[in-house]
């Protein structure tokens with residue numbers, strides 16, 4: 104049996120990116136996905152929007168749902184202020200194994216906690232496990248039908264506070280219609296759509312930014 108796409112992506116990072124240089128890891132993955140094999144990283148176009156939102160929020164505590172190969176994990180972590188940390192949840196153990204090595208190559212492992220398992224199990228344990236009171240920023244990029252249940256779970260677990268920012272990938276492609284309905288028609292959220300394109304293509308996609316109003 105041969106290698107998987109995430110394993111080939113990891114090889115491209117190890118060959119082409121400088122150890123300890125997050126930007127070169129990001130560039131190596133984008134190059135691989137444009138010139139060798141498409142992969143479901145948020146990509147450079149939506150990634151620039153992600154960067155601007157993370158820089159604006161400057162979170163002390165951030166959560167990512169859906170690590171995959173660690174591309175957006177590195178994008179977020181490289182912009183965190185000193186002492187801040189990113190918790191990233193990944194259900195698929197093969198993805199998690201690749202992500203750990205991509206993250207190690209970037210040199211940002213001290214800012215990142217990768218937790219393996221389903222979000223439904225991990226979210227209720229975040230407070231006790233990481234000693235956090237609330238989340239400043241959440242990036243949703245896992246199974247699209249989990250965006251609504253997990254947002255409700257974050258609310259129920261008291262992990263959102265007035266001003267917490269949720270940023271959701273793929274609200275157009277593959278699409279998260281129930282999520283858009285939930286955050287856009289809910290008085291407890293102020294939502295805004297950032298139009299873009301599906302990673303490495305010219306298919307329409309975008310990010311939805313939603314501020315929790317408390």
Ligand SMILES: O=C(NCc1cccc(CNc2ccc3[nH]ncc3c2)c1)c1cc(-c2ccc(F)cc2)cc(O)c1O
Nearest residue numbers: 143144168169192193194195221222244245246273276277
């Ligand atoms: O579906 C997507 N991503 C989610 C995903 C997908 C597969 C496996 C996992 C396993 N990881 C996982 C699961 C459950 C979890 N619970 N908590 C953590 C956690 C982690 C996650 C996706 C698809 C496309 C896409 C594909 C094809 C196409 F034509 C157009 C577009 C583009 C994207 O940017 C995407 O993000």
Ligand SMILES: [Mg+2]
Nearest residue numbers: 145244272273
């Ligand atoms: Mg995505």
